[in-house]
Amino acid sequence: MLRVQGLTAWREDRCLYRDVALALPAGSITQIRGPNGAGKTTLLKHIAGLAGHRAGLVSWLAYDSHNDRDDFLHNLLYLGHLPGIKSALSVAENLTALAACRGVSLPPETISYALNTVKLAGYDDMPCHQLSAGQLRRVALARLFTEPVALWLLDEPFTAIDQAGVRELEGWLVAHAAHGGVVLLTTHHQLHVSCPVHYVDLLPLPEGRD
Ligand SMILES: Nc1ncnc2c1ncn2[C@@H]1O[C@H](COP(=O)(O)OP(=O)(O)OP(=O)(O)O)[C@@H](O)[C@H]1O
Missing domain, CATH: 3.40.50.300 (P-loop containing nucleotide triphosphate hydrolases)
Incomplete structure (x- = not known):
């Protein structure tokens, strides 16, 4: 509550x-x-x-x-109106770093599950500066599944x-x-x-x- x-x-x-x-x-x-x-x-x-x-x-x-x-x-998971994703890092690196900020170590299968859920399967190693605006938003939304x-x-x-x-x-x-x-x-x-x-x-x- x-x-x-x-x-x-x-x-x-x-x-x-x-x-x-x-x-x-x-x-x-x-x-x-x-x-x-x-x-x-x-x-x-x-x-x-x-x-x-x-x-x-x-x-x-x-x-x-x-x-x-x-x-x-x-x-608490707070997702701001900007995606909050580091463009120099890959998709997986971003999710790993963001989870680490709250002391959570992400196994690769958790990242795969989350990316699969947000329709970014296979994007793990993609540098985020190569993503579209909607794809960046999906990386941010993947945190709903990596940080339960x-x-x-x-x-x-x-x-x-x-x-x-x-x-x-x-x-x-x-x-x-x-x-x-x-x-x-x-x-x-x-x-x-x-x-x-x-x-x-x-x-x-x-x-x-x-
Ligand atoms: N850093 C800031 N310094 C001073 N005023 C600010 C700052 N950020 C927002 N404001 C002001 O606070 C008010 C509320 O802003 P807020 O972003 O909370 O609105 P919002 O309802 O989320 O708007 P939107 O639908 O456009 O996203 C606005 O008038 C805005 O100009």
Whole structure:
């Protein structure tokens, strides 16, 4: 269970959102919606603890994510709106390095399984600067399968993904929730999934309302 209470954030002098409260149970998918600039990415980073100090409390399984940071990070996979892939490294090197950052040593068969799942079978040794935008996104998405964790925080994961890939990714979200995972994502895409989706709508606050 991810619980969020009283999240408030400012950019410069503007209040982006105030007192956001969420309770995301195991087995749920939640989509943050809102127009460009509303604060969706900021909110996701805020929850992940990547947005510096801001007001509010984020707890995971009743533990404060700030005080129990290591445990929270152990259960969290955050994929930003940029793929976050090093172009000088190969596909496999990227996945290996990213997993190593959380202390996980990836066996080759795990990399093969993940790349097969994201339709990049055989791309292990391909330098990432030779990949298309959609292929780079798929490398990032392969982390869903190399770093199995309960909480997925995904910022615009459908970016650059083709139509077949969109359906596949929707299926992965559903499967993750069906296995008790928690999915929180931002996207402008209308999800077509076979389970309920919860929505968080961020609307720009009127100027001076903070
Ligand atoms: N590094 C920054 N410094 C100052 N302001 C920022 C910074 N990053 C974002 N902002 C501002 O914060 C606001 C929210 O940005 P954010 O990226 O969270 O919006 P978003 O809802 O994710 O937008 P989009 O749909 O375009 O991705 C925007 O007005 C933006 O200009």
